[in-house]
Amino acid sequence: MRLGTTAWRNWHAYSDGAPEIEYLVDELHSTVAFYGTPVSFGPYELTPVWRTDQSVNEGPRDRVGLSLLLRYGIHTALTPELVKDGELTPTDSSGYSGGLIADEIAALVALSLGVPLRSAGPRLMSGIRYPDEPEPEPTFREVRALSTPQSDGRPLLPRLRGRPTNLTGIARLHEFSRLSRSQQVSLVLAARSYASAVWIANEDPNMSWLNLVTAIEVASDEAVHIKTAPVDLLRNLWPELWSALEPAPTQVRHDVAAKLSQQVKATQKFIAFLTTYAPQPPSNRPEWDRFEWEMMPEAARVIYKHRSNALHGGKPFPMPMLDSPRNYGSEPQEIPGGLTSGAAGASWIAAETPMLLATFEYIARGALLRWWDESLLRAVE
Numbered sequence: 001m002r003l004g005t006t007a008w009r010n011w012h013a014y015s016d017g018a019p020e021i022e023y024l025v026d027e028l029h030s031t032v033a034f035y036g037t038p039v040s041f042g043p044y045e046l047t048p049v050w051r052t053d054q055s056v057n058e059g060p061r062d063r064v065g066l067s068l069l070l071r072y073g074i075h076t077a078l079t080p081e082l083v084k085d086g087e088l089t090p091t092d093s094s095g096y097s098g099g100l101i102a103d104e105i106a107a108l109v110a111l112s113l114g115v116p117l118r119s120a121g122p123r124l125m126s127g128i129r130y131p132d133e134p135e136p137e138p139t140f141r142e143v144r145a146l147s148t149p150q151s152d153g154r155p156l157l158p159r160l161r162g163r164p165t166n167l168t169g170i171a172r173l174h175e176f177s178r179l180s181r182s183q184q185v186s187l188v189l190a191a192r193s194y195a196s197a198v199w200i201a202n203e204d205p206n207m208s209w210l211n212l213v214t215a216i217e218v219a220s221d222e223a224v225h226i227k228t229a230p231v232d233l234l235r236n237l238w239p240e241l242w243s244a245l246e247p248a249p250t251q252v253r254h255d256v257a258a259k260l261s262q263q264v265k266a267t268q269k270f271i272a273f274l275t276t277y278a279p280q281p282p283s284n285r286p287e288w289d290r291f292e293w294e295m296m297p298e299a300a301r302v303i304y305k306h307r308s309n310a311l312h313g314g315k316p317f318p319m320p321m322l323d324s325p326r327n328y329g330s331e332p333q334e335i336p337g338g339l340t341s342g343a344a345g346a347s348w349i350a351a352e353t354p355m356l357l358a359t360f361e362y363i364a365r366g367a368l369l370r371w372w373d374e375s376l377l378r379a380v381e
Contacts, residue, residue: 021073026121271297275296
């Protein structure tokens with residue numbers, strides 16, 4: 001059995017000619033309306049649902065509701081054997097994404113189109129087909145609408161409202177099964193983190209930041225291979241610590257660098273991934289409060305530091321980075337304004353608040369899509 005995510009393993013079983021054991025129809029909910037004809041890829045089919053207040057002239061809205069139906073057949077046992085030859089099977093969570101097939105497909109669509117999308121659960125389950133037995137009667141289930149995370153002010157991610165939602169935009173999913181085991185696991189994990197980030201942004205922007213950083217971390221661990229010596233990484237990425245270590249003997253500096261190598265390498269991978277895969281700046285940009293793209297390495301370093309402070313010290317991202325962007329004309333600002341800022345009993349200089357969440361979402365998604373495309377090219381070679 002191939003190890004991997006459930007969606008990937010099921011697709012390979014389908015491609016290998018395994019019969020359909022059962023099928024399900026899941027509801028995928030969103031704040032946006034989707035357009036186009038039904039799209040099939042492998043054992044999966046997505047069908048847009050016409051919503052009662054949907055109009056081609058209205059564009060996306062902010063109410064969560066049924067937007068897509070996902071029909072898929074099951075072609076393999078998705079739960080592994082727990083006992084083999086009388087022995088418990090060893091722990092293996094290498095393909096675990098924390099979700100089922102519908103969750104994984106929804107996340108990949110969310111990343112592809114850059115919109116909120118989640119599986120709300122199955123509305124139809126055919127039942128398992130057993131050889132030489134009558135076809136089971138399908139079971140229909142009520143699926144309740146997911147809650148809509150809201151904020152009292154402007155949306156944290158205004159670009160989500162204007163992105164195209166025609167299903168022709170998910171062409172990458174047609175090639176998903178060609179990815180290697182490690183590539184597809186990393187992609188699904190990154191997509192799941194991205195999908196969570198855009199879903200909760202208005203309600204909890206700090207958690208949205210953490211999820212976006214996690215998405216990049218997962219991808220960078222797959223895409224970036226660090227060959228720089230630990231002592232050189234420490235010198236470049238942790239200059240404050242290096243300055244304190246300089247009076248120490250050479251062996252002490254090398255020992256400390258070796259012990260911190262995993263932490264420092266994670267930082268370098270994060271920076272390298274964003275520097276390598278970041279998209280070009282948006283074609284339309286605000287007149288003021290622009291992010292300088294050449295500052296990407298330093299901005300990435302600061303963002304990763306805030307992520308570490310949030311995870312290990314319980315200190316949220318700086319308040320200015322959790323704010324909604326203001327519009328200058330029709331384009332949202334990209335960085336907090338001013339040389340310094342203060343809120344909630346704290347203050348930060350501009351260098352500590354390099355960009356807004358909306359800017360990082362644009363950069364993170366663009367980088368993940370470029371890496372996804374590169375992974376598909378490598379799968380061909």
